Amino acid sequence: MNEAFNITGNGRIYRETLDTIKELWADFIYGGHIFAFGAICVAFMCSILFEIPITWDFLVIIYLTFYIIYLYDYFNGTEDDEKTNSTRANYFRQNDSKTITRILYGSIVSIASIYVLYSDIPNMLIGFAILFLGVTYQAYFKGLTKKITAFKNIFVSMVWAILVYVMFIYYSYPITMEALIISTFIFLRMTGIQILFDIRDIEGDQKKGLRTFPAIYGYRKGLMTLIAINFVTAILLIYGAYIEAIPYTALMIVPVIFYAQNYLDKVDRSRKDHKSYLFAAGEPFIWFVLIFSGSMFFRMVPYISEITNVL
Structure with missing residues (x-):
């Protein structure tokens, strides 16, 4: 009896744990x-490339800023997601709008507090200017997408x-x-992801008259x-390293074009394959992994001969 009860209890715990994981993933x-x-x-990648010591306060500010921008955009675009991304639309229907509003305001207060305690007013003004541009896109700038081709891609x-x-x-x-070259690289890569x-x-x-590419x-x-952007970004990094404008470590991002080509091929086979868009959204993580791996490799190069002798 106790054994059967334990099995039932373990099964319930397993299901609850699995449901929790699914909710967190969603x-x-x-x-x-x-x-x-x-x-x-992106912040960690730049920290490695430019040898800028990064601190937790900046990471939290950046995380919350982009979190607010995308959460607000997705929440306000629930109706538009009905046909193209029904899963995301259902996610926001299951969440109370008041809770999301509290999260947004709480995040804004957190950002302001960090700026006051760990930075200064000029940086706060810059940070909130970017946040303002991001959250006002739906209300004030989205209409320009009907007049200017690829405006949304350029804006984001x-x-x-x-x-x-x-x-x-x-x-400081x-x-x-x-910075200019890496910023251009990020701009081109994100433009490609937005076009995807x-x-x-x-x-x-097309029905709404939006002039997306x-x-x-x-x-x-x-x-x-998108294929052209792949080659242009690779050439940009190679040329930048050739003229010694960026460190050679940056060349480690070049293989990302093969990663991108993989999800492009999947989209070409089926535009309804949502995993492909997930891979595209996760591309900045691949940038960081490649740069981090390259940094470790170049640090080990001077010691490779010594390691070989020991072996």
């Missing part, structure tokens, strides 16, 4: 955390690219050619543009 993917985590990866990618300069300013580092998401939403955007030029040209 929150990470659909609640804006995946891009907030991506922003953290610029926010990501500015992250490099924000980091330099936060730690002069903005160098290295527009390929998924192409029919809906795929909606205007078609699905096939959209994919060809």
